[in-house]
Amino acid sequence: MYKTIIIFIAVVFLLGCVAYQPQKLPYPQHIPASAYNFKENNYKEEKINLGRFLFYDPNLSADGTISCASCHSPYNAFAHTDHNLSHGIKDQIGRRNAPALFNLAWHSSFMWDGAIQHLDMQALAPIEDEREMDSDISQVVAKLQKSPIYPELFRLAYGSNEISSERILKALAVFQLSLTSFDSKYDQVKQQKAIFTEQEEKGYQLFLTHCNTCHTEPLFTNLDFANNGLPLDTTLRDYGKGAITLQAKDSFLFKIPSLRNLSYTYPYMHDGRFSKLSQVLTHYQKGVQKTTNLHPNLANGLPLTANEKVDIIAFLLTLDDAKFVFNPKHQFPKELINN
Amino acid sequence: MKKCLVFLFLLANFVRIFAQQQLNFQINWENEPLILSKNYFSNFNKDSLKIEKLQFYVSDICLLKKGKIVYKLLPKYKLIDLENPNSQQIKFKTKKKFDAVQFNLGIDSLTNASGAKSGDLDPRLGMYWAWQSGYINLKMEGHSPICTSRNQFFQFHLGGFLNNFYAIQKIQFTVNQQNMNVKLQIDKFFEQVNLSQQHEIMSPNQKAVVLSQIIANSFKID
Numbered sequence: 001m002y003k004t005i006i007i008f009i010a011v012v013f014l015l016g017c018v019a020y021q022p023q024k025l026p027y028p029q030h031i032p033a034s035a036y037n038f039k040e041n042n043y044k045e046e047k048i049n050l051g052r053f054l055f056y057d058p059n060l061s062a063d064g065t066i067s068c069a070s071c072h073s074p075y076n077a078f079a080h081t082d083h084n085l086s087h088g089i090k091d092q093i094g095r096r097n098a099p100a101l102f103n104l105a106w107h108s109s110f111m112w113d114g115a116i117q118h119l120d121m122q123a124l125a126p127i128e129d130e131r132e133m134d135s136d137i138s139q140v141v142a143k144l145q146k147s148p149i150y151p152e153l154f155r156l157a158y159g160s161n162e163i164s165s166e167r168i169l170k171a172l173a174v175f176q177l178s179l180t181s182f183d184s185k186y187d188q189v190k191q192q193k194a195i196f197t198e199q200e201e202k203g204y205q206l207f208l209t210h211c212n213t214c215h216t217e218p219l220f221t222n223l224d225f226a227n228n229g230l231p232l233d234t235t236l237r238d239y240g241k242g243a244i245t246l247q248a249k250d251s252f253l254f255k256i257p258s259l260r261n262l263s264y265t266y267p268y269m270h271d272g273r274f275s276k277l278s279q280v281l282t283h284y285q286k287g288v289q290k291t292t293n294l295h296p297n298l299a300n301g302l303p304l305t306a307n308e309k310v311d312i313i314a315f316l317l318t319l320d321d322a323k324f325v326f327n328p329k330h331q332f333p334k335e336l337i338n339n
Numbered sequence: 340m341k342k343c344l345v346f347l348f349l350l351a352n353f354v355r356i357f358a359q360q361q362l363n364f365q366i367n368w369e370n371e372p373l374i375l376s377k378n379y380f381s382n383f384n385k386d387s388l389k390i391e392k393l394q395f396y397v398s399d400i401c402l403l404k405k406g407k408i409v410y411k412l413l414p415k416y417k418l419i420d421l422e423n424p425n426s427q428q429i430k431f432k433t434k435k436k437f438d439a440v441q442f443n444l445g446i447d448s449l450t451n452a453s454g455a456k457s458g459d460l461d462p463r464l465g466m467y468w469a470w471q472s473g474y475i476n477l478k479m480e481g482h483s484p485i486c487t488s489r490n491q492f493f494q495f496h497l498g499g500f501l502n503n504f505y506a507i508q509k510i511q512f513t514v515n516q517q518n519m520n521v522k523l524q525i526d527k528f529f530e531q532v533n534l535s536q537q538h539e540i541m542s543p544n545q546k547a548v549v550l551s552q553i554i555a556n557s558f559k560i561d
Contacts, residue, residue: 115470115471117473120455166457
């Protein structure tokens with residue numbers, strides 16, 4: 001009798017533990033641990049939802065025309081395809097190509113030049129840039145306070161309907177953290193749910209030889225900065241990280257982008273100079289310029305034959321994650337239409 | 340009876356003073372409180388100038404005894420604003436004996452590189468660089484005819500938390516009393532900075548570090 005009661009209590013307790021498990025960013029086993037500190041910004045469904053509203057809301061810009069999604073579209077893996085340089089408020093042209101946004105929980109510095117050290121604070125940059133959204137966070141707080149939908153969304157996310165800059169920034173961050181892309185053919189191969197074709201396998205081996213030092217699997221970036229030998233565009237004179245740190249050793253270094261979802265994220269590079277993967281491979285094969293701080297692996301370009309380039313591209317396409325790109329949970333919240 | 344009341348009143352005040360200690364941050368021009376937008380004359384620059392904004396962060400204020408920290412004041416981060424007298428005083432209560440006070444001018448690296456914050460660290464307060472990470476440790480803006488900039492405007496946004504341009508300054512004073520008045524003698528700054536050559540700093544760099552040191556050396560206590 002006692003035994004059954006004890007077992008019953010134990011079962012209830014265990015069930016309770018399972019039910020009260022704090023929510024966690026899900027990712028598969030072949031992926032290393034994420035870097036974002038969720039202790040200061042817990043991962044929560046309602047907060048992700050609030051962040052999604054904010055991400056798609058043009059009210060974050062001065063004249064109500066530009067949202068984050070204007071430059072980071074879900075169908076482009078949250079990059080921007082139409083333009084090589086991003087387009088902001090009143091059709092002003094920015095300095096750089098909008099990067100894709102996914103797997104950001106693994107990153108610890110942001111922007112092509114690493115100007116930003118924490119995802120929470122990143123959103124201030126576009127909100128306040130006069131060529132992007134040309135607003136400021138106080139204006140955003142004031143606008144949202146007047147909105148009919150936000151107080152309730154904040155209450156669900158945080159327990160009270162207070163709207164503050166901290167809460168806005170954290171919700172935007174958590175939404176972006178929820179954008180994980182680990183369901184490509186490559187991932188299925190890693191989980192033994194699929195196999196590469198012969199050509200993809202050849203491309204994979206070539207990739208490991210030539211590209212993996214910088215575009216390290218399984219994130220396909222080592223999250224560091226490098227000079228991959230792009231000739232300087234003299235109309236932009238963009239020195240990347242060097243312009244932020246003012247150190248010669250950082251000149252021409254740019255954040256190494258992930259190579260997941262390349263079919264959706266063209267054009268490529270910090271200034272969107274290439275629109276096709278074949279151009280990118282031709283660059284590595286024979287376009288590399290010996291500018292300051294060129295990465296030693298690329299000193300003589302990469303010895304790739306025409307066939308090898310095609311094989312590498314075949315492999316790169318196995319990194320496309322259509323389930324991520326078309327995931328309805330990441331898309332425009334329809335309730336915003338009437339706001 | 341009346342005398343008795345006066346005595347009680349004094350006693351009460353005495354107790355209160357003892358219970359509540361205070362650290363004041365004053366901003367002075369030649370030993371007088373600096374007045375917003377008032378014209379002052381800088382001998383070094385040989386011209387007039389007026390200060391229209393002056394805000395700075397102090398953080399990790401603590402009391403020391405023989406070089407060891409005995410008490411940490413709260414809040415951990417405090418934005419001192421010329422326009423807001425309330426921001427210039429920090430009340431605290433401790434029975435601990437101390438012989439020195441120490442604080443940072445600016446915000447530590449770890450906080451700079453971490454997530455969204457509220458209170459005095461709320462980015463709404465305009466003390467955060469949006470286009471890159473990091474708090475502005477000190478913001479001073481104003482006008483002087485000697486500035487060659489547009490509208491003769493000067494603006495010093497001093498900050499930087501990465502190794503190479505680390506602008507945060509640790510400041511320490513010995514003290515021998517319960518209430519402390521830390522004074523920023525801003526006139527001293529303009530005795531060392533040539534406004535005709537230097538009137539705009541808007542990002543972390545070597546000059547920001549040098550000017551932050553000049554500011555740090557312009558503090559005194561009494």
